[in-house]
Amino acid sequence: MASTSSRPNAATNQCPPLENQLKKRAPRRRVKRDGPLQLQFLTATDPSDFKNEDTRRSVRSQAMVYHRSKPKKPAVLHQKRAGGPVTKKEPIISVFVDDHPGHTPGGLKGSVIRQQRHGNAIILKTGCDAHTSAALERGPQPHQRLPATRGLPRLAKGHVDSNGDEHTQSQEERVFRRFMARIANLYQVGDGVDPFRALPSFKSPEVDSLFLKRNCMRVFASDMFNVKWLPAMLSYPDVLLSSSIIAAVWLDLHEERTSDSKQTVLLKAEIFDMIKGRLQKASTQSSDSTIMIVMHLLTGEIFGSNERALRVHEHGLARLLLHRGGLSRLGNEPLAETCTACCFHGNLISEAEPLPAFATYQIAVDPILLDDSTIPESPLFCLRADFTTIANDSRCSPFTCDLLRDMRDLTNLFIAHESALEVQRRVSEVDAAYAKDSDVEYSSKVTAIRKRLTRLPSAHVSNLPTFNDWVYEACRITALIYAASIILRLPFSVTADPCQNPLVAELEASDCLGSGTSLLDMRLSETLYTVLQRTNIADLWNKMSGVFYWVSTVGAAAARSPSVIHETRQCQSRDEKWVRRCFAIFSTRTMIKLVFNHPKPVLLAQKRLLNIQRLIARHGEDHNAWKSEEKILVHGS
Structure with missing residues (x-):
């Protein structure tokens, strides 16, 4: 009994000192502040210092001061008591990124700025979160813009495929997020995204x-x-x-x-x-x-x-x-x-x-490529009997697909015919009759393709299914340059001149271009560039990326006008040099994007186009040699 009664007394003897201490502690006085709430900066010599007790207490204290300094809202409280409807208020803190290039400091793409707005809302501007993998992992919130890098001006204007843009933006975000995650997890310590110059x-x-x-x-x-x-x-x-x-x-x-x-x-x-x-x-x-x-x-x-x-x-x-x-x-x-x-x-x-x-680099065709539904098909590369990837793209109309089939068949015919001619030089005269028949067959097929091409309407002609189809129009103009080079055995830079391209003359004679449009006003490469700007080049035409590479590469070669190649005299216009530079960058970006995902299809397409350029150049050399021999014979006689 004595032991049990002594425990409460012990507890009683210990309690008064604690109560006396609590009573003696002076109450905290609220500090009256004039003006907006000030920021509190934390400094440390080691990252672990941010987790110590004093720092955390200081942060909690600052948060409580902010909470107490908020103005009261009697109107809302009155509505709650009365049972009336309560309107949803905007969040106290709204986050957005100031990515305007003109307001971007040199060392830091965005700075931290806090300011009072309407007495109770704080705006936080920061561009530094865009450099961290954690910020890129977050999706857009209702009142929050996604952190972004400095925006590039869009070169192509006009028709834009929203689905293609979303695909391109998500892919770029995913790639950049992985890149930054591989480098480091950078946090805002100091006044920049790389304060310690680690990169x-x-x-x-x-x-x-x-x-x-x-x-x-x-x-x-x-x-x-x-x-x-x-x-x-x-x-x-x-x-x-x-x-x-x-x-x-x-x-x-x-x-x-x-x-x-x-x-x-x-x-x-x-x-x-x-x-x-x-x-x-x-x-x-x-x-x-x-x-x-x-x-x-x-x-x-x-x-x-x-x-x-x-x-x-x-x-x-x-x-x-x-x-x-x-x-x-x-x-x-x-x-x-x-x-x-x-x-x-x-x-x-x-x-x-x-x-x-x-x-001499050997490229082996892998049979697995036949099962790949994303290979970049084009008139230069088609492993299957017909186009599959291209046909599944929404922007590839039946007219565009038929045009690309003709260019694919023309490519195959030309290479096969030139290979047969090389064999003819090594055979006897007994096979001359067979060679003549093959020439007739080749000429008839090429003539049929030429007629279909020159009868295609322009995308400027209204009341037709091809009206305002600028992907179709870009392929059509590229085909005019490409087909004329193969038929006439002339380089792309020559057939881009409408005065030296007979297919353009045939088009002008027909009624396929529509009123007020003519291909004789400028080089076909400049016309192609104007049309290409009306398409969505951001996603490289998506499943038609192989076709976009064909279009932009032929356009880059066609833009080699004599005034651009030989800079001894001034270019006829600034547009000539500018157009060639744009085509070179468009085609190179496409090549870089494709070569890592589809290296062998890209290399095979390149070798095929190089072979066409080689055969065309060889014909020009043979023609020049024949001209020289003719002059020698004439002067010798």
Whole structure:
């Protein structure tokens, strides 16, 4: 009993001191503040300091002060008591991104600003969340815009496919999110997204390396790019930096520059220094990373349509590969395929012969490609009996599909006929009759395709199913250049001149163009560019990406007018050089997007178009040789 009665007494003896302490503690006085609530900044020397008790108490205190400083709402409380309807208020904090280029500081794409609005709402402007993977994972909320990078001006105007835009934006967001997740989880510590300079940067302060790298990933990367190319970029800072040249030239295009900007010139100079330093070291002289840097520089020259510099870089790349034993012994198939595709692409838009180091690269056709429903089909590449991927695209009308079939058949006929002619040179005269019959069959089929092409109506003609179908119109104009080159054995740059293209004369004689439209007013490449701007080029025509590559590559080669190629005299107009630059960038972006996902279809299509250009050029050489012999005979007689 004594023990049980002693416990309450012990408790009683301990309680009074605690109560006395609570009574003696002075109540906190609320601090009256004049003006808007001020920010409270936390500083620490180590990230773990942000989790200590004093810091957390300070944050809770600041939150409570903010809560108590909010003005009361008697009207709403009265309605609640009276049982009346309560209107939903806007959220106290609204978040949005100020991505206007004119208000973007150089070092930081967005700054943190808090200000009082209407006495009770705080606006938070921040662009830094766009650089973190966590922010990119979040979807758009009802009162929240998605964090965005600096917006690029849209080059193409007019008809836009909303579904294509959504697909492209989601793909770019997904690729960029993966890229940033692979680099680091960056948080706002300091006054920028990279306060500790963890990412590699250029020596020149005028080159914004982070901004260029982000735009490079947004515009050119694909899903397979992350698997095949990104690991090497993240392993070697020079490779990551050199890729910025692609984005720099792309931004020059959107600023409507016909030549390199100061930033692009500085960037190229630093990449040259990178290559020079690597060539002086035996360990990096012909390494994969050095080859990638040279490829990035070569791609930048393709964008700029500088054929002389392009050829120099191509020869340099060939020497590096020769030092490694050739493409077949490189030991890195994605690198070999990408090298070949980039050089082939430069040869196509320059109408040049590929170097032997790349022309001899063997491309095996994988039967699995027949089961791939996403392969980029075009008049240059169709493994199946008929188009499958193209036919499933909503923007490919039956008229467009029939036109593309004719161009595919014309391609096959021309290559088969020229191959037969090569065989004829090595056979006896006994087979001459068979060769003559094959020539007649070839001529009749080509004539039928030519008639169908010249009778196709323009998309400008109203009251027809093809009215305002600008994908169809772009394919039609490309077909006029392409078919005339094959039929007449003339380069694309020649048949783009309407005065030297007989198919244009046949169209003008018919009533297919509609009133007020004529193809004689400008070069066909400029007309094609005008039409192409009315399509949605952001998604590369989606399932018709192979066709878009055919259109833009033929357009880039066709834009090689004499005044653009030979810069000894001034161009006839600024548009000539501008159009060629745009076509080069459109086609190169398509090639980069496709080569990582579908390398073999891209390479096979490129080799086929190179073969056509070679056969056309050989016919021109034979024709010139025959002309020279004729002159010698005439003068000799």
